Amino acid sequence: MKYMLIMRATQEAAEASQEMDFEEIINAMGAYNESLMDAGVLLAGEGLADAEEGFVVDFDAETPIVTDGPYGETHELFNGFWILEVASKEEAAQWASRAPLGPGSKLEVRRVTDECDFADFADNEYVQKEEGWREEQAARAEGKGAGGKG
């Protein structure tokens, strides 16, 4: 089963990290990522750029409104994620608790849905269209792998 580890940091954690040596942070995170790779459980992961570069789309009004913020009442920022393939919820919890994060940081851990969760909608037109798109993506990646055919 797949789990997504969602990194959330408060202002407190962001400020604390400003004080730290950035290379130290990179090294700690790199060592953690390497342990995930060594164990064969890491499927994907990305970090997110500062919230200043992002924005929020608010659906409270009739027409969605694009604003610079705020980022929810708790001021928690979503700033990166990992996707792991593990055998149990407990294993996901163990990996999550090993992340090199300090006070002010939280990891939200969510199971990633799979085929089984949408079994009742396999015939849905848009579910099928999306699969078609995924096939095209795969074919394109294949073309590149086979010598730049495009």
Next chain:
Amino acid sequence: MTDIRRTVDAVWRIEGARVVATLARVTGDFGLAEDLAQEAVADALTQWPESGVPRNAGAWLTAVAKRRAIDAWRRRERLAERYQAIAHDLTEAAEQEWQPIEDDMLRLVFTACHPVLSREAQVCLTLRVVGGLTTEEIARIMLVPVPTVQARITRAKKTLAAATVPFEAPEPGQWRERLSGVLGVVYAVFTEGYAATSGDRWIRPDLALEALRLGRVVARLLPRESEAHGLVALMEFQASRFAARVAADGTPVLLADQDRSRWDRSQIRRGQSALALADRVGRGRGSYALQAAIAQCHAVAPSVADTDWDRIVVLYEALGRIAPSPVVDLNRAVAVSMATGPATALRIVDGLASAGALRGSYLLPSVRGELLARLGRTEEARSELLTAAGLAANEREQAVLRAKAAAL
């Protein structure tokens, strides 16, 4: 199962291999290391409910196991040198950040797959000490009773001890042979999950995914070995079809009839990356990489008709040269029939038949029957398909072949 049991199991999955590897290096005895690690796990089960799960659980297990080793040696008043070394090691290392050593992991993989062991024992030991599965988990996925798994592991450890197998990676001269044994064990675990030989389910994704993880571990340990990446690629491509390989009622669905929209695209992409990596580090493709390349052709084809059959034929030819087998030739014949038509393919199949290959297997007459049917030689086709039905062991397979014969 209690929560603490599940947590300890999770820790063992993550840390078990490194704990055993460290202990095996220190004690020089693989079997003893495994026993000590298991005793430490038992200690964790009784102590963690009180003390909580330690932040550095792997270091905790290793330290407890080392202490148990020292106690045992102290009682026996022997191996003084080892005792001193390990005691020194413990005081030095206990407070330090726990740093597992990759060389130890590599030795662990090679020891668990040592050729002195039976394939069965290699699989059990690999799942247990490298994969971090519990005896109960192995018993469940191998569909044998727990005592059988315990007995296999105990016997395996005794065999290693009796053969005085040192805890080390093989000599350069044995390297290639031993590595192919390791990859063979990983693939054997995968194959058992991909097409289960026993039990009530045709595929067992849990087992196959465990093999895939083991494959990734080996590939990470041996990043310069092309075939390790090739094997990972092959397993990724094959596993991408899991959701489509079984119908709702549990019957197997053949490749040609599978709903390709149910193939796992992200898994296919991982397969492509692994195969690209195999090509980058290797000088030419080995058997796993070639099989992966064939699987890739299927994985990216929008339909059976739009499959690059010419390329598959060439890949089977290459595979037949480095790993000759009548099954490869038969598969090549099927690909040829799709690329250039049934007549050319029939010549290959007839060649196999006259050489006496695959005698007693339903595979050859069933392919021959299909080809004859496509050539309009209906009478011969029917007779071949019925011959195949008579040879097939699986009832479902027999029914399919009889139905094909009847429909001609």
